[in-house]
Structures are given as C-alpha cells and as structure tokens.
Amino acid sequence: MHSKAVFFDVDDTLYDHLAPFREAVQAVANPDPSFPYEEAYHLMRYYSDQLSLELGGAGTSEYAEALEKLRTRRFQLTLEKWGIILSDRDAQSMQADYLARQYQIHMFEGAPALIQHLTQTGHVVGLITNGPLEHQMNKVTAMKLEEMIPSEHIFVSGGVGWDKPDPRIFAHVNEVTNTTPEHSIYVGDSWRNDVVGALAAGWQVIWFNHRGVEPESQHVPQHTADSFEEVDHIIRSLV
The missing domain is CATH 3.40.50.1000 (HAD superfamily/HAD-like)
Structure with a gap:
C-alpha cells in the first residue's frame, strides 16, 4: 500500500474556533443569554469568506490593505441579523478581543x-x-x-x-x-x-x-x- x-x-x-468568537461577542456586545452563538459563528465565517472573495483572496495586495476593515465589517454584518448594531469602535474592539483569544x-x-x-x-x-x-x-x-x-x-x-x-x-x-x-x-x-x-x-x-x-x-x-x-x-x- x-x-x-x-x-x-x-x-x-x-x-x-467557536470559543474565541463566543467570548469576544460576550465581552463587547453582552447579548441576551438566548443569543445563538453557533448560528452567528457560521454567519460570521460566511461573511469572512465572501468579503475575502470580493477582494480577490488572502494573497492579494487589496486584501492586505482592506484586512482590518474586512475583519470588523464581518462582525457588524453578522450581529445586525439579531438587531445588534456595532459601531466601528465596538467592532474593532470585538475583533481585537477575538484575535487575542485565538492565540490562547x-x-x-x-x-x-x-x-x-x-x-x-x-x-x-x-x-x-x-x-x-x-x-x-x-x-x-x-x-x-x-x-x-x-x-x-x-x-x-x-x-x-x-x-x-x-x-x-x-x-x-x-x-x-x-x-x-x-x-x-x-x-x-x-x-x-x-x-x-x-x-x-x-x-x-x-x-x-x-x-x-x-x-x-x-x-x-x-x-x-x-x-x-x-x-x-x-x-x-x-x-
């Protein structure tokens, strides 16, 4: 063989991968206890893929230049579905928290x-x-x-x-x-x-x-x- x-x-x-997402959303948005973290996580990954695709993928200069905006925008788009409107500052805080937790x-x-x-x-x-x-x-x-x-x-x-x-x-x-x-x-x-x-x-x-x-x-x-x-x-x- x-x-x-x-x-x-x-x-x-x-x-x-759900754990750092859940913890970052809780830390910044503190949603209702019934918030569907797993459904939201899948939606966030969908938006992440779509926004990356629109920029031509992770290897392009356009992607590198727009990376921070992509990362915060995916959180805004995701949480909008459940009526949670994130300011740019809150979305940036959520992304920073999410990022830090992915290294733990x-x-x-x-x-x-x-x-x-x-x-x-x-x-x-x-x-x-x-x-x-x-x-x-x-x-x-x-x-x-x-x-x-x-x-x-x-x-x-x-x-x-x-x-x-x-x-x-x-x-x-x-x-x-x-x-x-x-x-x-x-x-x-x-x-x-x-x-x-x-x-x-x-x-x-x-x-x-x-x-x-x-x-x-x-x-x-x-x-x-x-x-x-x-x-x-x-x-x-x-x-």
Missing part, C-alpha cells in the same frame, strides 16, 4: 496523538489553511504544531496565493510535497472551502461536521465524522 498524505484544515478542525487555543483531544502517529508511520502530514500568513502561523505556534509538522508542509493561503476552495492550492501542495491527489486525504470542517475545494482537486475528503450543519451543494465527501475520535478512526482505517 502506498503511504498517504494527510492534510488538515486549522480553524474549527484542529481546535474549537488548544487542539481537540486526540489531535496531537493522531498527527504524531501519522508522522511516525511514514505518512506526509501537513496543514492547508486560509488566511493571512502571520495570523495563521501565530495559531500554529500557539498549538505547538511546528513541533509535529515540518514547516514545508504548512500551507497558508496568504503565503501561497490561492484560497480554498480554489483547487490550485491543493495542486500546489501535491507538487511541493511530491504527493498525488489519489493518495491525498484532506480533513476539514468547512463545506465551501474544504469539501468543495479538495474534491475538485481529486483528493479524498473527511468532512469534520462536528457542528451538525447541512451540506451546501451536491458534492459528496467520501467520509463524514462528527467527532475527532471518529476522524481518528477513519484516518487509521484509510492509511
């Missing part, structure tokens, strides 16, 4: 052990994540992923030049790591970015649907998991 390449998304795949993160239980197992058994292991290079690498450092994954196997869209779901970022990863699509597995939570993008590149996909959301298109991931324990089980059965 050929050795496999296994790449992971970062945000809400290796750690709980820990991987889901079982993730470090799985990554180490894959590395020790001779598989190519890495990360493919959307976002500005420095910002995403700060998260990688916070989770001590550089101690487990070679730096040349960490691909950030802001450094590469293509954002998921563009299949070119997956093709680039195959080229750089000397791997092939048919022997590559991608694990991610985002339907739009991870499932659609990796399938378009010919990779096998494990959709980490731990938030129980509905598919957004007719694409069919080869595997679906609703816990990291299940992700671990699927990967070990494939490699």
Whole structure:
C-alpha cells in the first residue's frame, strides 16, 4: 500500500474556533443569554469568506490593505441579523478581543496523538489553511504544531496565493510535497472551502461536521465524522 498524505484544515478542525468568537461577542456586545452563538459563528465565517472573495483572496495586495476593515465589517454584518448594531469602535474592539483569544487555543483531544502517529508511520502530514500568513502561523505556534509538522508542509493561503476552495492550492501542495491527489486525504470542517475545494482537486475528503450543519451543494465527501475520535478512526482505517 502506498503511504498517504494527510492534510488538515486549522480553524474549527484542529481546535474549537467557536470559543474565541463566543467570548469576544460576550465581552463587547453582552447579548441576551438566548443569543445563538453557533448560528452567528457560521454567519460570521460566511461573511469572512465572501468579503475575502470580493477582494480577490488572502494573497492579494487589496486584501492586505482592506484586512482590518474586512475583519470588523464581518462582525457588524453578522450581529445586525439579531438587531445588534456595532459601531466601528465596538467592532474593532470585538475583533481585537477575538484575535487575542485565538492565540490562547488548544487542539481537540486526540489531535496531537493522531498527527504524531501519522508522522511516525511514514505518512506526509501537513496543514492547508486560509488566511493571512502571520495570523495563521501565530495559531500554529500557539498549538505547538511546528513541533509535529515540518514547516514545508504548512500551507497558508496568504503565503501561497490561492484560497480554498480554489483547487490550485491543493495542486500546489501535491507538487511541493511530491504527493498525488489519489493518495491525498484532506480533513476539514468547512463545506465551501474544504469539501468543495479538495474534491475538485481529486483528493479524498473527511468532512469534520462536528457542528451538525447541512451540506451546501451536491458534492459528496467520501467520509463524514462528527467527532475527532471518529476522524481518528477513519484516518487509521484509510492509511
């Protein structure tokens, strides 16, 4: 059997991305206890993707110049749905709080052990994540992923030049790591970015649907998991 390449998304795949969002919204807006944080979180990620797409992606100069406005605007657009109007100052405070909390993160239980197992058994292991290079690498450092994954196997869209779901970022990863699509597995939570993008590149996909959301298109991931324990089980059965 050929050795496999296994790449992971970062945000809400290796750690709980909802936690810093919830805490930042609570700190600045202090909404009603019934506020639907998970629904709002998904909407915030939708606006983040859409605003990034409109700017041409994380690798463009337009994106870099407009990044702070994008980051605050996504909070304003999201909270407007529930009648919470954020001033620019409040949106900036929420973003700053959210940003700081993302550097105080820990991987889901079982993730470090799985990554180490894959590395020790001779598989190519890495990360493919959307976002500005420095910002995403700060998260990688916070989770001590550089101690487990070679730096040349960490691909950030802001450094590469293509954002998921563009299949070119997956093709680039195959080229750089000397791997092939048919022997590559991608694990991610985002339907739009991870499932659609990796399938378009010919990779096998494990959709980490731990938030129980509905598919957004007719694409069919080869595997679906609703816990990291299940992700671990699927990967070990494939490699």
